[in-house]
Amino acid sequence: MKDTFKHQGMRKQLADVLRKKGIKDAAILKAIETIPRHLYLDSSFESHAYQDKAFPIAANQTISQPYTVAFQSELLRIKSGANILEIGTGSGYQTAVLLEMGAKVYSIERQQELYKKTKLLLSKLGYRPKQLIFGDGYKGLEEQAPFDGIIVTAGAPFVPKPLLSQLKVGGRLVIPVGEDPQIMTLFTRTSEKAFAKEEFGEFRFVPLLEDKN
Numbered sequence: 001m002k003d004t005f006k007h008q009g010m011r012k013q014l015a016d017v018l019r020k021k022g023i024k025d026a027a028i029l030k031a032i033e034t035i036p037r038h039l040y041l042d043s044s045f046e047s048h049a050y051q052d053k054a055f056p057i058a059a060n061q062t063i064s065q066p067y068t069v070a071f072q073s074e075l076l077r078i079k080s081g082a083n084i085l086e087i088g089t090g091s092g093y094q095t096a097v098l099l100e101m102g103a104k105v106y107s108i109e110r111q112q113e114l115y116k117k118t119k120l121l122l123s124k125l126g127y128r129p130k131q132l133i134f135g136d137g138y139k140g141l142e143e144q145a146p147f148d149g150i151i152v153t154a155g156a157p158f159v160p161k162p163l164l165s166q167l168k169v170g171g172r173l174v175i176p177v178g179e180d181p182q183i184m185t186l187f188t189r190t191s192e193k194a195f196a197k198e199e200f201g202e203f204r205f206v207p208l209l210e211d212k213n
Helices: 005-020 026-034 043-048 066-076 093-100 112-124 161-165
Strands: 083-087 104-109 131-134 147-152 167-177 182-189 195-203
Touching: 005 026, 005 066, 026 066, 026 093, 066 093, 066 147, 066 167, 066 182, 066 195, 083 093, 093 104, 093 112, 104 112, 112 131, 161 167
Parallel strands: 083 104, 083 147, 104 131, 147 167
Antiparallel strands: 167 182, 182 195
């Protein structure tokens, strides 16, 4: 598949849709306009790539709705050069958005099939995360902590304690919590031992898988 002028026009329209839905961060909207989302989807879904919808990808997972990607990214308040941990690489689309925003991204994927496919795709498209790891997102990535931000792109039945402990003071964890639907939740680390919690309504995600190996 190629990236054509038509695709670029559709991306601009998608960014306008997100703007109207309340997304204000210019870096996020620019990333949405830049990233060829159709290349992250199965070719049979190409015509749907720039609709504001989630779609199936490999390993019974989904590529998140663009609004959800933008909303979570906005909650992170990313500054260029920030160290961000992503739990659930998935298709790699959210990873690309974070990279376009200037973040240094460490990303963990639990599904081996998806991990291999996405690693190849990101490399092919010129996106270079600091690390792409096949592993258990519930454990985070202690050796690279602390992080400025952590984003979880799957529904977590509970908040994994390692993720909270791997945040810098002032760092933000954005995580959808619950079974179905989930509540989008933001934890901000206010001191070594304290966290502020905010909730931002209902969203739907595939479940965050625990390591069964």
